[in-house]
Each structure stands twice: as C-alpha cells, then as structure tokens.
Amino acid sequence: xxxxxxxxxxxxxxxxVVVGPLATQxxxxxxxxxxxxxxxxxxxxxxxxxxxxxxxxxGKFLHLNRNKRSIALDLKQPGARAALMKLIERAxxxxxxxxxxxxxxxxxxYEDLRGINPRMIYCGMFGFGQGGRYRxxxxxxxxxxxxxxxxxxxxxxxxxxxxxxxxxxxxxxGLIAVQMIxxxxxxxxxxxxxxxxxxxxxxxxxxxxxxxxxxxxxxDPPLGPTGDPRxxxxxxxxxPTKDGWICISGNTDAQAFAIFDAIGKPxxxxxxxxxxxxxxxxxxxxxxxxRAEGLKQKTTAEWIExxxxxxxxxxxxQTLDDLMEDPHLADIGFFQRxxxxxxxxxxxxxxxxxxxxxxxxxxxxxxxIGQHSVEILSEIGxxxxxxxxxxxSGTTVDGRVKKQ
Numbered sequence: 001x002x003x004x005x006x007x008x009x010x011x012x013x014x015x016x017v018v019v020g021p022l023a024t025q026x027x028x029x030x031x032x033x034x035x036x037x038x039x040x041x042x043x044x045x046x047x048x049x050x051x052x053x054x055x056x057x058x059g060k061f062l063h064l065n066r067n068k069r070s071i072a073l074d075l076k077q078p079g080a081r082a083a084l085m086k087l088i089e090r091a092x093x094x095x096x097x098x099x100x101x102x103x104x105x106x107x108x109x110y111e112d113l114r115g116i117n118p119r120m121i122y123c124g125m126f127g128f129g130q131g132g133r134y135r136x137x138x139x140x141x142x143x144x145x146x147x148x149x150x151x152x153x154x155x156x157x158x159x160x161x162x163x164x165x166x167x168x169x170x171x172x173x174g175l176i177a178v179q180m181i182x183x184x185x186x187x188x189x190x191x192x193x194x195x196x197x198x199x200x201x202x203x204x205x206x207x208x209x210x211x212x213x214x215x216x217x218x219x220d221p222p223l224g225p226t227g228d229p230r231x232x233x234x235x236x237x238x239x240p241t242k243d244g245w246i247c248i249s250g251n252t253d254a255q256a257f258a259i260f261d262a263i264g265k266p267x268x269x270x271x272x273x274x275x276x277x278x279x280x281x282x283x284x285x286x287x288x289x290x291r292a293e294g295l296k297q298k299t300t301a302e303w304i305e306x307x308x309x310x311x312x313x314x315x316x317x318q319t320l321d322d323l324m325e326d327p328h329l330a331d332i333g334f335f336q337r338x339x340x341x342x343x344x345x346x347x348x349x350x351x352x353x354x355x356x357x358x359x360x361x362x363x364x365x366x367x368x369i370g371q372h373s374v375e376i377l378s379e380i381g382x383x384x385x386x387x388x389x390x391x392x393s394g395t396t397v398d399g400r401v402k403k404q
Contacts, residue, residue, distance in 0.1 A: 002031045002361070003360050004357070004361075005357050005358075007031035007032075007360075008033075009027070009032040009093065010032070010035070010090060010093070011024055011032050011035065012037060012084075012093065012094045012095070013068065013095055014037050014094065014096040014097075014098075015095055016044055016045065017045045018064060019097055019171075019174045019177070019201065020096070020097040021043070021174075022064055022174035023175070024068065025064050025065060025066060025067065026175075028067035028068050028360065029067055030355070031359065033069070035376060036071070037084065038072050038369055038370070040072045040370070040396075042056050042369040043065075045064070056369060057342065061366055063366075066365060069364070069367060070368065070369060070399065071370060071377070072369050072370030072396050072399060073395065073396055074394055077395045079393070080390075083377060083395075087380060088116055089116055090380065092120065093181055094121070094123065095181070097126065098126070099136065099138065100126060110196040121185060121197065123180065124196070124199065125199045125201070128201070128203070134202065139201055142163050144201045145168065146163065147202060148169070148205035148206045149206060149209035150163065150205065150209060153209070153213065156227055157236070169205050170201075176204055177197075177199050180197045212228055212231065213227050214226060229284045233285055235288035239291070239292045241295055241298060242298055242300075245300065246304070246314060246315075247314065247315045247316070248303075248307065248312065248314040249313045250291070253275075254311075255311075255312050256274065256280060259294075259307075259312060263290075263293075263295065263297065304316060333350055335348070335349060338363075338365065367399070368401060369397055369399045370396060371400060372399075373399060373400075374398055377390070
C-alpha cells in the first residue's frame with residue numbers, strides 16, 4: 001500500500017524530459033502508481049541533463065522520476081504494443097507529450113483507446129493547440145519561452161532577449177497538467193466517464209505572460225502600452241548592498257514608509273510622488289531608483305535585521321550553492337540523504353507541501369531503464385517464458401538492479 005490521497009490511481013506515463021515527468025512525479029509522490037513507459041534507449045533526460053554515477057541516471061532524471069516504476073517497451077514491435085494495451089485496459093490515466101500526429105500513427109489516439117477503457121483519463125501535452133497553424137510544430141521549453149513572450153520580457157527589461165535559465169515553461173505546464181487530470185478524475189467519480197484533455201504549452205504560457213503584461217492594452221481602445229512597469233524596471237532585481245545583494249519588496253504604504261525611514265528618507269512619506277500606492281506606481285522608476293541607492297549604505301545582514309524588525313519583506317540574495325546550506329531548509333529537513341541502489345548516496349528533496357491525509361510512504365528512488373519490466377509484465381498476466389522471449393527479442397528490457 002503506497003499511502004496518500006492518490007493511492008489506487010494507476011497512471012501510464014508516456015512522457016519524457018520535464019513537462020510530463022514533473023506532472024507524474026507530483027502524482028506519484030502522493031500515492032499514484034506511475035508506470036513510466038520508456039523506449040529501450042530510455043527517457044532522453046537520462047543523458048541530456050549530464051552524467052550520473054552510472055549511465056542514464058542524470059541528476060535531473062533522479063529528481064523528476066522518483067516514486068515511479070519503469071517498463072521498457074519497443075513500440076515498433078507488436079508484442080510491445082500488446083503489452084501496452086494490457087496496461088491501458090487497467091489504467092486510470094494515460095499521459096503523453098509527443099506530437100499528436102505521432103500518437104495517431106501509433107494508433108494511440110483517444111478514439112483508438114476509448115473503446116478499450118472508457119473510464120480512462122487521456123491527457124496529451126504538446127507544443128501548440130491543434131486548431132491553429134502551429135499545431136504540427138515541435139517544441140521544447142526554449143522554443144515556448146521565445147515564442148510566448150518570456151524572452152521578450154528580458155528584452156524589455158535589459159535590452160537583450162534571454163531565456164529564463166530554467167525550464168519554466170515545462171514546469172508551469174506540468175503543474176497545469178496535474179490540475180487538469182485531478183479535475184477529470186473528480187468528474188469521473190461523479191459521472192463514471194473518462195475524458196480527453198489537451199494541454200498546449202504555447203497557449204498556457206501566452207496566458208501567463210499576458211495576464212501580467214497585457215496591462216493597458218487590456219482595454220479597447222488601449223489606455224496605453226503593454227508591460228507592467230514594476231516588473232520591467234531595470235531595478236526590479238536583487239539590489240546591491242554594502243557587501244552583497246538583497247531581495248526586497250515594499251508594496252503597501254506601511255512597507256514603503258518603513259523603507260523610507262530605514263534609508264534615511266522619512267520626508268518621502270509625505271512626498272506626493274510616493275505617499276500612496278497609486279502615486280508610487282505612477283513613479284515606479286524613481287521609487288525604485290531611490291530605494292536602490294539607499295540600500296547601498298549598509299550590509300545585507302544589517303538590512304535583514306532592520307527589515308525583519310519592521311516587517312518589510314526581504315531576504316538575502318542566495319546562490320544555488322547557498323540554497324544547499326540554507327538554515328531554514330535544514331530546520332525543516334528539506335534535503336534528505338538517501339542510498340540509491342545504483343547511484344550510491346544522493347540528495348533527495350522532501351515534499352514542500354503537507355496534506356493532513358498524508359503522502360506516499362513507500363518511497364521509491366528513480367528507476368533504471370526497464371527496472372520494473374518483469375514485475376509489471378507479470379502483474380498483467382505474462383508468464384515467465386513469455387517475458388523471457390520478449391527480453392530476448394528486444395521487445396522489453398530487463399533492468400532489474402542486481403543485488404550486491
């Protein structure tokens with residue numbers, strides 16, 4: 001028994017890289033039985049994201065694929081397709097992230113499978129909505145960041161178009177996929193019927209960007225240009241202090257006035273440019289400039305002490321290595337040192353969120369390619385001789401970890 005609110009939910013995971021594996025990892029963490037269906041060569045992120053102790057076990061793969069079981073199937077072979085159909089018959093969810101024409105060629109479209117399992121939630125994640133001219137284009141995170149406006153925000157703020165140096169489009173859309181799947185499962189609990197879900201990355205990221213930055217073009221006719229000036233100002237960044245940088249926000253009057261007092265500018269509290277939220281918004285650039293200049297007077301630690309005391313939101317700027325040593329994360333046991341059966345000791349991250357019903361309690365480290373092929377095929381009715389023949393023909397891979 002896995003434990004957690006999704007215990008008993010079986011998910012067939014035909015996704016790779018980040019967008020789909022993130023979605024299925026979250027559901028696996030909370031009890032779902034996620035069966036990761038991989039080609040014999042494995043999910044590309046096993047090697048695309050660097051090396052591990054053993055081949056095909058990159059750090060990113062380890063973080064995105066815990067609590068899953070892996071079955072390797074060469075879907076070009078009839079025996080592999082037959083095994084996949086047996087899995088689908090028993091599944092609550094099928095999730096995939098290849099282009100829809102590829103699924104159609106494999107005869108794995110919703111209409112192909114609906115008759116096999118009418119209660120199944122069928123969730124497709126792909127680059128672009130299927131009603132428009134981009135529908136057949138391939139997409140990775142960088143393509144979506146550039147085409148959906150994220151890189152343009154950097155251009156507006158700094159003069160140079162840049163991708164955010166993490167796969168934020170994949171991660172955002174992966175979270176949306178979890179929401180959509182859980183809504184569909186809830187609807188099925190009331191109606192008994194499965195349904196198809198389409199999750200295009202481009203449209204979801206355009207929505208996120210323009211919710212922030214459609215701004216004055218929300219109105220027809222427009223009241224002004226696109227772009228929230230508070231977010232695009234060059235000083236909307238970690239700000240230099242006497243010995244480093246600090247992250248600070250002062251939106252309410254109480255917060256802004258406390259900042260003015262702290263930097264030795266109490267007169268700004270009655271200055272008509274800065275004495276209200278609306279006034280400061282109208283004069284964002286000047287407000288941010290004054291704040292940035294004032295913060296150069298003291299060290300980061302001195303400012304944190306002042307702003308903690310005056311209840312102004314502020315934190316030190318932290319590097320990636322700083323995060324690994326963060327005292328708050330140590331307090332809550334965020335980093336857990338675990339023994340992976342092939343990778344040795346690794347750092348796992350604890351679940352950030354808590355639910356009173358609990359989460360999965362039988363932790364599984366990320367699997368090797370086909371680590372559970374034999375186990376899963378046995379569960380769906382294959383005899384030992386049949387499984388051995390499938391391994392010999394390359395239809396599947398026996399990736400069981402040999403005990404030392």
